[in-house]
Amino acid sequence: MTPAVSYPLNKVLTAVARQHAMKPALTDEDLVGHTLSDAERAALKTGDIDALYRLGANPYLIRRVFRARFKI
């Protein structure tokens, strides 16, 4: 079964990943122009990698952008 996918989340993360940027959390500036739910916005701004996964962010993008949040 196809896992849940949030296109808005992945769109934001793709934009950051393509700059080869790794961040502990995204800022309001990173989110300008993106339509996100409150939960998605909060997860991005706190770098909550587990919440991002549950909300439908692609794990490769989570890893790429929020690398510093992973223990390994």
Next chain:
Amino acid sequence: MAEIVAAALTSHAPLITGKPDIARPEQRERLYAGFHELGRRLAAARPELIVMFVNDHLQNFPYSNLPAFCIGLADEYDAPSAGGGTFMRIPPRKLRGDRDVALALLEAGLEAGFDFAYSYEIESWDELSVPLHFLTPNGDVPIVPVYTNCAAPPLPRLRRCHEMGAFVGAFLRGNARVRRVALVASGGISHWVGTPETGRINPEWDQRVLDHIARADIEPLLKLTHAEIERDGGNGGQEIRNWVALLGAVPGWKGEPLAYEPVAEWITGCATVWVHP
């Protein structure tokens, strides 16, 4: 007509080159030795072209445009780009493509019912950069990459990947543009990347995959479902689609594992496999 003169399967992970120092030295050296031996055998086979079965990691194909299979038509490939190179600690370089062969493959595929997408610009991440860093350090052999979606489900079935690879193999053997072609597939084996289980590796599943390949007993791999691979091999394990595609191009060929190391620090079950008649 072309001859397939070499075939190899490897893992890819940015940390293999990006953070060599964090791995246990004995594991790192055994894996590096496997890569170097593949490189030695590949050079000895004197290929004029390398067809690469690889996958993107949403670097080139985002959720707005996600092909199941895509052929690279670029004149050259960033492998890696300056940005990617910093992370992978590989000097940026361009690798030549072979548009004549790639375009002929694309056209033949469409004619035969393999509806490949195509791309004139691809920035490779570790899928090309890491294995070719070891296999073609001089970057003197042109490449044609065939991308399969292994990272953003829903994904093509493994059997379809195998059929696609079989088509590519048959096309190459009937192609008069080059005489000596090598095949390289990168990805896998088990790894969990970016999920809550990040860092998990499943050596038992990896060994099962390697054993099937060593015996040329591919059918059980073709029956694996997305869910089974996700459970036993993780989201990174889905990349064995690239290996299965290559094996489709060389029916009956067997794998000789040169190295297998479940490198916890690189969060990947890492292997290098020589494939031969």
